[in-house]
Amino acid sequence: MTTPNQSASNRRGFGLGNIAVTQELVVAVAAAIMFLVFSATLDNFLSSANLITLVRNVSVLGMMSLGMALVVIGRGVDLSLVAIMAVSMTLAIVLANGGWSFGLALAAGLAFSIAIGAVTGFLVAYVEIPSIFATLAIAAIVYGLGRGGIADLDVNNLPPGVDWFIFLGRGSLLGIPVSIWLFAATALLLHLFLRKTGFGRFVYAIGDNIETARITGISVRPVLMLKYMLAAFTAFMAGAVTAASVASMNMRIVNSTMIYDVLLVVVLGGIGLTGGRGGIRNVLVGTVLIGLLLNAMTILDISYTVQNLIKSAVLLAALVVEALLNPRDEQTSQQGDI
Amino acid sequence: MKLFKNMLALTAASVIGATTVPAQEGMVDELREPVLEKFKDKKVVFVPMSMSFDLPEGWAAVMQNAAELRGYQFDIRDANWSTDTGTRAITQAILEEPDIIVVQNFDVTSYARTLKRAEDKGIHVVQVNMRSTYPTDAFVGADWHGMGEYAANRMVEVCGTSQGKSGKIALVQGPATAAASVYQLNAITSVLNETDEIEIVSSQTGDWDQSKARAITQTVIQQNPDLCGVIGFWDAMDTGTGAAIAESGKDIYLITSGGGNQTACQGLENGTFDEVISYDVPGQGRDLNNVISMLLQSEGEAGNFEFALYTPNKIITPDTMNETSCWTLDQLRDGG
Numbered sequence: 157m158t159t160p161n162q163s164a165s166n167r168r169g170f171g172l173g174n175i176a177v178t179q180e181l182v183v184a185v186a187a188a189i190m191f192l193v194f195s196a197t198l199d200n201f202l203s204s205a206n207l208i209t210l211v212r213n214v215s216v217l218g219m220m221s222l223g224m225a226l227v228v229i230g231r232g233v234d235l236s237l238v239a240i241m242a243v244s245m246t247l248a249i250v251l252a253n254g255g256w257s258f259g260l261a262l263a264a265g266l267a268f269s270i271a272i273g274a275v276t277g278f279l280v281a282y283v284e285i286p287s288i289f290a291t292l293a294i295a296a297i298v299y300g301l302g303r304g305g306i307a308d309l310d311v312n313n314l315p316p317g318v319d320w321f322i323f324l325g326r327g328s329l330l331g332i333p334v335s336i337w338l339f340a341a342t343a344l345l346l347h348l349f350l351r352k353t354g355f356g357r358f359v360y361a362i363g364d365n366i367e368t369a370r371i372t373g374i375s376v377r378p379v380l381m382l383k384y385m386l387a388a389f390t391a392f393m394a395g396a397v398t399a400a401s402v403a404s405m406n407m408r409i410v411n412s413t414m415i416y417d418v419l420l421v422v423v424l425g426g427i428g429l430t431g432g433r434g435g436i437r438n439v440l441v442g443t444v445l446i447g448l449l450l451n452a453m454t455i456l457d458i459s460y461t462v463q464n465l466i467k468s469a470v471l472l473a474a475l476v477v478e479a480l481l482n483p484r485d486e487q488t489s490q491q492g493d494i
Numbered sequence: 495m496k497l498f499k500n501m502l503a504l505t506a507a508s509v510i511g512a513t514t515v516p517a518q519e520g521m522v523d524e525l526r527e528p529v530l531e532k533f534k535d536k537k538v539v540f541v542p543m544s545m546s547f548d549l550p551e552g553w554a555a556v557m558q559n560a561a562e563l564r565g566y567q568f569d570i571r572d573a574n575w576s577t578d579t580g581t582r583a584i585t586q587a588i589l590e591e592p593d594i595i596v597v598q599n600f601d602v603t604s605y606a607r608t609l610k611r612a613e614d615k616g617i618h619v620v621q622v623n624m625r626s627t628y629p630t631d632a633f634v635g636a637d638w639h640g641m642g643e644y645a646a647n648r649m650v651e652v653c654g655t656s657q658g659k660s661g662k663i664a665l666v667q668g669p670a671t672a673a674a675s676v677y678q679l680n681a682i683t684s685v686l687n688e689t690d691e692i693e694i695v696s697s698q699t700g701d702w703d704q705s706k707a708r709a710i711t712q713t714v715i716q717q718n719p720d721l722c723g724v725i726g727f728w729d730a731m732d733t734g735t736g737a738a739i740a741e742s743g744k745d746i747y748l749i750t751s752g753g754g755n756q757t758a759c760q761g762l763e764n765g766t767f768d769e770v771i772s773y774d775v776p777g778q779g780r781d782l783n784n785v786i787s788m789l790l791q792s793e794g795e796a797g798n799f800e801f802a803l804y805t806p807n808k809i810i811t812p813d814t815m816n817e818t819s820c821w822t823l824d825q826l827r828d829g830g
Contacts, residue, residue, distance in 0.1 A: 199717070200716065200717050203716070205716050206713075206716045206717070209712050209713055209716050210713075212712075213709040213712070213713070216705075303546065303574075308546065308551075309546050309547060309548070309551075310544070310546040310547055311547065311704070311730060313757070326737070326741055398705055401705070401708060401737065402704040402705055402708055402733060402734045402737050403733070403737065404704065404733065406703060406704060406705070407546075408546075408575060408702075408703065409703065409705070411575050411576075412701075412703070451713060454696075454698060454709075454710055454713045454714070455713065455717055457695075457696050457697060457698065459670065459698075459699070460669075460670055460698065460699040460701065461670060
């Protein structure tokens with residue numbers, strides 16, 4: 157039995173001898189070319205310190221993209237990840253500042269994020285609201301809870317004396333920052349989940365064709381709920397790393413374009429929005445490309461508005477390439493469902 | 495004898511009479527009553543960028559205290575970080591016809607037309623902290639240009655090549671359209687263009703967000719290992735810049751600016767910041783109250799005046815810091 161990834165590219169797309177030209181390949185090649193060009197033209201690009209910085213700056217984005225990839229593979233989208241990340245961490249910080257022990261406060265934040273994931277999953281699986289609307293609404297509600305109920309100020313600082321936590325954001329193990337280790341660990345865990353466990357297989361099946369999955373006896377609804385809860389968990393982890401690195405959490409990022417950056421990484425890496433295709437490797441490729449792009453733009457001192465323009469152009473190009481490589485047919489043209 | 499007795503009785507009576515009737519002493523301040531009358535039934539509306547950070551919270555606390563003291567109504571309409579919401583809030587406020595609208599602009603253009611409409615309707619408009627291109631009756635805020643000049647000159651002193659340093663500095667700006675950012679940038683580049691001693695190796699925007707500031711600073715330090723100094727444009731954002739500098743372990747001079755909140759002093763104490771230019775929110779609150787007071791008392795039409803109260807810069811360094819250098823929100827709410 158072919159893996160979902162292979163069968164998809166055999167059915168559609170075209171081949172170059174034995175190698176299927178998938179979007180992932182295109183992006184990987186583009187990343188390699190960019191890497192070579194930047195190494196040749198930019199000073200200090202090729203140093204290990206810069207490359208570590210590069211990966212580190214996108215490790216938070218990468219972790220959230222892992223969660224988003226899980227949701228997209230199961231055919232859906234989760235626009236509430238940034239809200240969950242910011243507000244669950246803010247809750248933990250506010251509780252810790254109010255006297256709770258930091259470990260307990262973190263556990264409360266984790267419970268909050270998973271609870272929100274469960275609510276989202278319930279709305280999508282049982283109430284059958286399209287995920288794009290459900291998660292948009294949940295994002296607004298969570299942000300409202302955060303701004304209105306949980307904290308007065310946007311920026312909440314960690315209480316003093318939590319050096320063990322700050323190590324997560326600023327420390328290094330064997331010369332590599334802890335945030336990169338955490339990103340790698342989360343990627344490995346999710347990869348094993350998707351490829352080796354039954355639940356992972358079910359996620360692919362549901363993403364490919366939900367009705368068939370239901371008919372063959374897969375309990376679709378609990379798997380959907382689990383999917384959103386896992387995504388919320390990765391969002392919480394990303395929040396923990398962010399808070400540790402600047403010793404505070406800024407709720408204002410919910411208003412920023414970060415969620416579109418997350419979607420950019422997922423789409424760029426080749427995980428089609430129709431679901432049932434792709435894996436963790438796609439996310440890694442997409443993250444590396446975006447990391448290269450952001451790093452080079454900072455080194456070249458390109459202004460912020462031009463950076464946004466370039467990122468948006470890259471997203472558009474990625475969507476165009478995906479449409480060309482995987483033209484719509486009756487099955488995939490149900491894209492409106494997400 | 496009878497005369498003496500009469501005189502005694504008369505004196506006693508007048509003394510008793512005098513003590514039972516309270517004597518009015520001193521003078522009546524004739525200005526006071528009419529002025530207090532003018533404050534009655536007046537309404538002031540405050541539209542900040544968002545009530546979720548220290549600057550507007552501080553101003554609101556000081557303005558609220560004065561409003562309660564003097565007897566005029568003070569409302570806050572939160573723009574929640576969105577120019578659309580802010581424009582709607584101001585338009586709604588215009589319909590309610592308050593006497594004064596106090597506005598904090600996001601950038602130099604978004605509110606320009608709305609503010610003109612307010613003045614055309616006879617409402618006085620006071621702009622705080624960041625200006626719009628449209629000038630109104632009053633502006634109360636930091637002297638961004640002056641701060642930029644000060645920071646640039648300081649960089650020449652601390653990092654200039656004539657001091658034996660590398661001369662390389664980086665700038666961490668705010669959003670490209672915010673008045674605070676653009677005016678400072680202009681001043682800094684004007685000053686540094688006159689001298690060869692300093693080279694700006696990077697001028698990126700941290701967009702008022704600590705994580706972005708941190709990522710940028712980290713990359714810049716990576717690229718320029720001999721970086722000598724950084725000018726950050728807001729202390730709340732520059733906790734991220736300072737975190738990146740602390741992690742690199744290098745001795746890089748970080749000068750930033752902010753409202754002078756307790757976090758600024760904490761930053762100076764724990765070494766995150768080397769120098770903070772404070773624009774003293776309690777002082778600005780007082781300036782705002784004075785402007786409100788004057789406008790409520792004046793008979794002038796809206797738009798007749800065009801004055802600016804630039805806050806004098808208060809420089810705080812680890813050496814000059816004391817208990818009164820910074821403020822906390824609770825202090826301001828208590829009227830301290």
